[in-house]
Amino acid sequence: MTKIIKNRQAVADDYTLLKLAEGEVAETVALPAGAVLVPLAVWVARKTELLARGTPVGVWLDAGEGPEAIDADLAQLPVIGVNFPKFVDGRGYSTARLLRERYGYQGEIRAIGDVLQDQLFLMARCGFDAFALRADKSIEKALGAFETFKAPYQAAVDQTQPLFRRRAA
Amino acid sequence: MYRYDHYDQALVDERVAQFRDQVARWKAGELSDDELRPLRLQNGLYIQRHAPMFRIAVPYGMLASRQLRCLAELGRKYDRGYGHFTTRHNMQFNWPKIEDVPEMLAELAKVEMHAIQTSGNCIRNVTTDQFAGVAADEILDPRPLCEILRQWSTFHPEFAFLPRKFKIAVNGAREDRALTWFHDIGLHILKTDDGLVGFRVIVGGGLGRTPIRGEIVREFLPWQDILTYCEAILRVYNRYGRRDNAYKARIKILVQALGVVEFARQVEEEWAYLKGGPATITQAEYDRVTAFFGAPAYATLPTIDETFVAQQADSVPFARWVERNVRPHRIPGYASVTLSLKKPGIAPGDITSDQMDIAAELADAYSFGELRVTHEQNLVLADVEQRQLFALWQEAKAAGFATPNIGLLTDMIVCPGGDFCDLANARSIPVANAVQARFDDLDYLWDIGDIELNFSGCMNSCGHHHVGNIGILGVDKGNEEWYQITLGGEQGNDARLGKVIGPSFAAADVPDVIEKIVRFYIAQRFDDERFIDTFRRLGADPFKVAVYGDKARLKAAA
Ligand code: HEM
Ligand code: SF4
Numbered sequence: 001m002t003k004i005i006k007n008r009q010a011v012a013d014d015y016t017l018l019k020l021a022e023g024e025v026a027e028t029v030a031l032p033a034g035a036v037l038v039p040l041a042v043w044v045a046r047k048t049e050l051l052a053r054g055t056p057v058g059v060w061l062d063a064g065e066g067p068e069a070i071d072a073d074l075a076q077l078p079v080i081g082v083n084f085p086k087f088v089d090g091r092g093y094s095t096a097r098l099l100r101e102r103y104g105y106q107g108e109i110r111a112i113g114d115v116l117q118d119q120l121f122l123m124a125r126c127g128f129d130a131f132a133l134r135a136d137k138s139i140e141k142a143l144g145a146f147e148t149f150k151a152p153y154q155a156a157v158d159q160t161q162p163l164f165r166r167r168a169a
Numbered sequence: 170m171y172r173y174d175h176y177d178q179a180l181v182d183e184r185v186a187q188f189r190d191q192v193a194r195w196k197a198g199e200l201s202d203d204e205l206r207p208l209r210l211q212n213g214l215y216i217q218r219h220a221p222m223f224r225i226a227v228p229y230g231m232l233a234s235r236q237l238r239c240l241a242e243l244g245r246k247y248d249r250g251y252g253h254f255t256t257r258h259n260m261q262f263n264w265p266k267i268e269d270v271p272e273m274l275a276e277l278a279k280v281e282m283h284a285i286q287t288s289g290n291c292i293r294n295v296t297t298d299q300f301a302g303v304a305a306d307e308i309l310d311p312r313p314l315c316e317i318l319r320q321w322s323t324f325h326p327e328f329a330f331l332p333r334k335f336k337i338a339v340n341g342a343r344e345d346r347a348l349t350w351f352h353d354i355g356l357h358i359l360k361t362d363d364g365l366v367g368f369r370v371i372v373g374g375g376l377g378r379t380p381i382r383g384e385i386v387r388e389f390l391p392w393q394d395i396l397t398y399c400e401a402i403l404r405v406y407n408r409y410g411r412r413d414n415a416y417k418a419r420i421k422i423l424v425q426a427l428g429v430v431e432f433a434r435q436v437e438e439e440w441a442y443l444k445g446g447p448a449t450i451t452q453a454e455y456d457r458v459t460a461f462f463g464a465p466a467y468a469t470l471p472t473i474d475e476t477f478v479a480q481q482a483d484s485v486p487f488a489r490w491v492e493r494n495v496r497p498h499r500i501p502g503y504a505s506v507t508l509s510l511k512k513p514g515i516a517p518g519d520i521t522s523d524q525m526d527i528a529a530e531l532a533d534a535y536s537f538g539e540l541r542v543t544h545e546q547n548l549v550l551a552d553v554e555q556r557q558l559f560a561l562w563q564e565a566k567a568a569g570f571a572t573p574n575i576g577l578l579t580d581m582i583v584c585p586g587g588d589f590c591d592l593a594n595a596r597s598i599p600v601a602n603a604v605q606a607r608f609d610d611l612d613y614l615w616d617i618g619d620i621e622l623n624f625s626g627c628m629n630s631c632g633h634h635h636v637g638n639i640g641i642l643g644v645d646k647g648n649e650e651w652y653q654i655t656l657g658g659e660q661g662n663d664a665r666l667g668k669v670i671g672p673s674f675a676a677a678d679v680p681d682v683i684e685k686i687v688r689f690y691i692a693q694r695f696d697d698e699r700f701i702d703t704f705r706r707l708g709a710d711p712f713k714v715a716v717y718g719d720k721a722r723l724k725a726a727a
Contacts (some may be wrong), residue, residue, distance in 0.1 A: 066408065088207055088290070090330025094407050095328055102442055118191065118200075118208055125326035141199075149183045151176050153320045155447040156327070162396075162447055163176060163320070164454035 003139055004110070005131040008146055010139045013132065015058060016021050017112065018042065037081050037110075040065050043073070051076065053080055063091040065073040067099045073134075082128070093126045100127035100157045101105060117142035121149065127157035170231045170539055171316045171461045173281045181278040181325065184285060186271070188212050189271040196268075211291055211329070213259075213284030215679055222589065224287040225277060229297045229315040229339075230258040230541040232548075234529035239280040239539060241525035243273055245429025251521040254510060255335070256582055258296050258542045259287055264591050285323055290331045290418075292322035292403070296338045298346040300542040302462060303551045306500050309358045309366055311341030313459040314392065317450060323397050328403050332410035333418035336375075338367075343662075348544065350374050350382050350664040351636060353420045354402060359389060367391045372432070374403060374425030376630035379667050381421045383427040386436060392455075396448040401440035405432070413694055446570060456675070465537040465552055474555035489615070490562055490573040502555050506536075506569035508548040509580065513605035514599045515569075517583040518546030527568040535561050545582055547575065576619050578687070579605045581631050586626030586643060593626035595643025595650035600624070600676050607680040608687075612684045617687055620700040621660065634658070635666045638701045639686060644673050652679050656686070656712055657704055670713050671721065682716055688714035 004013045016032040018039065026041035031049075035056040043050065043059040050057045059070055060081025070077065080099060082092040092111065100106040110130035111123050124146055133139055137148060155162040173181070188208070195205045213224035225240065240260055245254050247269045248262040255261055265273060277283055286293055294317045302310045318337060324330075328335070340347040341358040349355030355371035368390045374383025390398050404485045406420045481488040496505045508528060511517050520528070528548055532540045535557050536550035543549055548570075553561060565571040574580045581604070584590070586597025601624050608614050623637030627644075634640030640655035651673040658667030674682055687700075689712060694703045704712065713721035 031282070085644070087204070089331050089412060090290075093327045093406055094404050107558075109344040116204060118204070119330075122324070122329055138199075147185050149180055149324060151179060152326070153180070153323055154325055160447060163453065164317075164457075165447060167174075167176060168451070168453050168457075 002132075002135070005139060005143065006108070007129055008143060010143070015056070017060070017081070017132075037079060037112075041067055043070070058108075058110075061092075061111075062116070063089050065095075067095055067103055067105075071103055074099075074103055074107075075105060077079060078107040079110055079130075080105065081110045081112045081132075084111060084115055084119075087114040087116050087119055093122065096123070097157060109135060117145050120145040123154040124142040125152065125154075125158050170233060170312075171458065177320075178278075179280070179287075181281070181283045184212075184283060184324075185274045185278050187269060188274060192267065192271055194291065199257035207289055209241050209267070209270075210289035211286055212270070212274065213287035214267065215288060215557070216591075220264045221267050221270070222263045223273065224255070224286065225260045225262075225282060225284045226287045226294045227258045227260060227542045228319050229295055229301070229312055230299055230543065231312065232538070232542060234538045235282075236282055237282045237525050237529040237532070239276060239282065241522040241529070244522035244525065247273055250523075251519055253516070253585065254518045254520065254526070254542050254548070254609070255545045256544045256546060256631065257294055258544065259294060260542075261351060261585075263585070283670045288334075290333050290335075291329050292325060292331075292335045292337065294320070295319055296336070296347055296352075296544060298340055298342055299541045299549045300346065300496065300505060300551065301341060301541075303498050303500075303503075304342045305497060306347075307341055307499070308343065308360050308461075309341045310462055311339040311358055312356070312462045313455060314356075314395065315339050316458050316461075317454065318399070321399070321448070325403075327400075328407060331403070331407055332412045333415065333420075335406075335420065337399075345468065345660070345662050346544075348633070348636065348660055348664065349382070351376055352383065353610040354399065354435075356390075356395070356626055357381050357409060357463075365389075365391065366590045368395060370398065370402075370464070372436075373421040373429070375419050375421045376633060377419065377633050378416060378628040378630070379419075379421065380630065380635040381425065382664065382666065383421070384424060386429065386433045390726055393450045394444060396450060397443040397446055398436075398568055398591040400448065401443055403441055409435075428653070433437045457674055462502075465539075467500050467503065467552070468554065469484070470500075470554060470556070472501040474502055477555040477558055478661075480497055480559045483641065484559075486573070487559060487562055489611070490571055491558065493573040493575045493577065495558065498552070500552075503602075504553050504555055504558060506550045506553050506558070506561065506565075508550065508565055508576045509572040509573055509574055510570070511546050511580045511605075512569050512572045513609055514602055516585075516588075517581050517601060520548075524570070528570065530569075531561060531564060531570075534564075545580065547567055547580070573611070576621075577614050578608050578617055578620050578622055578683075581605070581622045582637070583624040584626050584632035586624075586632075590626060592629060593643060595626055595633060595652065595676070597624045597626040597641075597643060600641070600652065600679050603676075604680050604683050607684055617691065618697065618699060620687075621658075621719075623658070624651070633660075636664060637667060638704065639683065640667045641679065646673065650676055652676065654682060654686075654716070656709055657701070659701055668709060670709060685716050687713060 026045040058079030215222040245517040338347040338352040357369040370387040371383035541549040587593035625632035625634040636658040655667035655672040
């Protein structure tokens with residue numbers, strides 16, 4: 001079974017990631033058994049069916065898709081994936097912050113796609129707590145990335161007060 | 170100036186360790202070139218024509234003498250004994266080895282310097298007025314707010330992978346000396362009649378291949394709200410800026426596509442959630458940072474120093490230098506001095522390591538140990554006693570810093586161009602030097618008076634040619650180097666873009682063309698009318714005729 005990083009540890013991944021292959025459409029694509037992380041389009045088209053299965057279901061948002069699209073469903077979703085098509089595409093950082101800070105989402109936010117060690121620190125600050133590291137990279141090495149900077153300047157999800165307010169204290 | 174506490178120091182030290190590890194992993198084949206690329210760019214490291222190019226931040230232009238000495242040492246140890254000041258208060262080295270950069274960063278960290286976010290698609294070094302804190306027309310010293318913005322933007326977790334680079338400039342005086350209309354965000358410090366301090370917020374300016382003057386998104390924003398407001402702007406940009414085409418990825422394109430009214434609406438909508446949040450600046454933090462920028466221990470001096478007056482009467486060269494390179498100061502008996510890095514024949518903005526050491530000594534001897542880097546690629550000693558100016562002038566002259574040409578034609582802004590830069594269409598330095606050589610007669614140069622000549626080697630516009638009164642742009646025509654001329658660009662409160670006057674020229678013709686333009690101006694000007702004012706009065710057509718002759722006349726008539 002593949003592993004992901006969750007809460008700064010390597011753990012087994014319970015979810016099967018569903019992606020629409022060329023020619024597949026949300027309405028008819030075969031759903032894998034067990035816990036599944038589906039694209040937004042599949043969720044929108046087959047929400048009732050997915051919930052009726054009684055197995056965990058999460059949704060992943062692509063870089064151009066925002067949390068607005070699922071804000072009414074958040075309570076039903078234990079996991080939200082945020083896809084990084086390329087690691088230099090930084091839209092997912094805003095998505096995660098919005099999910100945590102504006103929509104109050106408490107479940108797992110998982111970075112998927114081109115997820116690399118050198119971005120983990122920033123992602124964690126924005127509210128990601130799970131990371132499906134790109135398959136060719138070492139999870140053990142990547143675990144060190146969370147300690148890169150001990151006391152960053154800005155307020156974010158992990159540290160809700162900016163340094164200038166903590167400094168003063 | 171600002172000094173690091175243990176928090177600031179830990180962050181730059183951790184940054185060095187991080188980059189050291191990244192370079193080691195790259196060498197070990199664990200990081201691909203493409204994976205390293207944005208990481209090295211965010212540490213100022215480009216790969217260029219000859220070697221990597223390494224860009225070090227001089228935040229909002231403030232440089233302590235010990236920092237300049239460190240740069241001198243880096244130049245000797247890792248480069249070829251010189252460096253280059255850019256238009257964004259940074260220093261560039263052209264010849265270091267990638268493997269040496271972690272060590273260079275470690276040496277910089279010891280003097281509270283870094284190369285963080287000097288390149289890459291992130292928030293870059295914040296720039297401001299080189300006369301901040303000493304200018305007579307100042308509303309409020311912008312440097313404390315620049316430092317607060319620096320800290321906020323450093324490793325901002327949400328905005329490290331923007332669609333494109335993001336540049337912020339702040340101006341705190343009545344006259345805009347920071348080119349705020351041509352930045353991604355330009356901020357004007359304002360004071361209302363009831364004494365409230367805040368910013369006019371301009372978004373979406375930029376030069377590059379699509380030069381656009383920024384637009385006002387908010388007329389007045391209380392200063393406490395600047396970080397939350399910037400987060401709102403950046404979030405809208407991060408989410409909706411184009412990522413499909415690097416040439417259309419700057420925020421200016423988004424602002425144009427949405428229209429400023431709709432863009433402002435989206436920002437305000439986002440800001441409604443962020444306003445008043447933890448990033449709202451506290452008075453305590455503002456006071457803490459401001460304390461670092463307090464006035465140095467000025468002596469009590471007469472407004473006008475009599476010896477200084479006499480020295481000018483005795484020495485014409487000194488008087489000339491004073492007229493061009495010395496500015497009045499808000500404190501009686503003091504002046505601000507610009508050390509010219511535009512000695513004809515030298516690449517504009519270049520400075521040798523030995524000169525850096527001398528400049529550091531001059532700063533220690535005459536200006537409380539501090540210097541500023543200007544966006545026109547010169548150095549400033551901001552706080553010099555009038556009675557010391559003569560001695561300073563003599564030392565500056567010996568070091569090659571006293572060319573009395575500030576604001577004159579030979580004080581050009583010039584990018585590195587084809588000699589160093591991979592993106593260049595044409596070389597800029599030799600052509601700029603040829604123009605300088607043409608105008609080497611000081612009397613003539615003086616007679617021409619205030620004029621800005623800016624030069625870029627390609628349309629990326631690193632040399633700000635769009636806003637030069639005369640702009641020169643390198644273009645590529647069938648693999649040959651050609652130069653396009655624009656006229657009428659301007660910085661300042663009335664900043665605007667110049668317009669191309671016609672077909673481009675071969676390198677050898679550029680000095681002639683500039684001379685024709687200048688001669689025409691001299692023939693047409695009223696008394697001491699500046700070049701740009703004559704140009705505004707007459708318009709471009711007669712200048713075109715002066716350059717292209719009858720062809721242009723026929724065209725104008727048609
Ligand atoms: C030699 C290495 C350099 C490279 C490869 C480089 C590359 C670029 C590129 C690609 C752009 C256009 C970005 C865009 O439009 O999105 C740009 C803009 C700019 N660069 Fe450079 N540059 C270099 C050196 C410099 C130097 C030495 C300076 C200062 C003298 C400088 C200052 C600027 C400025 C002020 C802009 C304009 C920003 C704007 O579009 O508003 N660069 N540079
Ligand atoms: S303007 Fe062009 S040639 Fe000059 S430094 Fe910038 S990218 Fe290079």
